[in-house]
Amino acid sequence: MLLRSAPRHLHLHLRLRLHSTAAAAAVATPAPPPRPTEWTEAPVSSVRPATADSSLFHVSLDLSSHVDLLASHVAAGQFLPFRLPSAPYPIFLAISSSPPASSAGLAKSFDFLVKRLPGTPSARLCDLRPGDLVHVGGSVIGRGFEVGRIADARDVLVFATGSGISPIRSLIESGFGENKHTDVSLFYGVRNLQRMAYQERFSNWESRGIKIIPVYQDQMINGPVSEAMSRMPFQG
Structure with missing residues (x-):
């Protein structure tokens, strides 16, 4: 999930039914100041296609030498700023890995799901190789x-399209959905199966209590979930 400017409002697309109300929504609070005042360098540890058509890429940063940066990641839905050579603007990527605190403190890296758009900073990031250095913010934002x-919710509906699944992976793998009193359904919209990331993680997510409903573009327009998905911008 990529933004050109800092996220002013980080929205969790949840619809839920509570014990006493028909519906409610959970929205994250506004992010701190949009531009980091400090930058640091970190090496790329992995770059590889995340989808069959290579429209999305897995990118990982080795942060074993950046303890403070790792520690600043405390919740799913946070972003990290990137500043790439010759790029006219920084980009902000949602962290797809779970916060270190939820992985027994073993995490020494951040993972990202990046949409490769030719001619943009995101494409340059996808073209890097392990060992290449990138400038990133000294701490996460948001x-x-x-x-x-939504701790008392009985049913939670999570919606994501394209690379927007990135922070949802962090959410799921940090323990969201493991409450046996809450039913969580994830509607994941893509153009087709070749553009669907994280298929290899679906079994694990389902074991954590997440019901996954893949939604393809024709279903969004003509299918039974079209009304729910029509309110969301399609990302690819």
């Missing part, structure tokens, strides 16, 4: 998803 606000 407070992430405030999932505590």
Whole structure:
């Protein structure tokens, strides 16, 4: 998930039914100041296609020498700024890996799901090789998803399209959905199966209590979930 400017509002697309109300929504609070005041260098540890058509890429940064940066990632839904050579503007990528605190403190890297758009900084990032250095913010931005606000929900519907699944992976793998009293359904919209990332993780997500409903473009227009998905911008 890529933004050209800092996210002013980080929205968790959740619809839910509570015990006493028909519906509610959880929205993260506004992000801190949009531009980092400090930058640091970190090496790329992995770059590889995330989809069959190579429209999305997995990118990982080795942060074993950046303890403070790792520690600043405390919630799913946070972003990291990138500044790439010759790029006219920084880009902000949602962190797809779970916060270190939810992985027994073993995480020494950040993972990202990047949409490769030719001629953009994101494409340059996808063209890097392991060992290449990139400039990133000295800390993550945003407070992430405030999932505590829906702690009493019986049913939660999560919507994501294209690379927007990136922060949802972080959300799921940090323990969201493991409450046996809450049913969580993930509607994941893509153009076709070749553009669907994280298929290899679906079994694990389902074991965590997430019901996954793939939604393809023709279903968004003509299918039973068209009304729900029509309110979302299609990312690819």
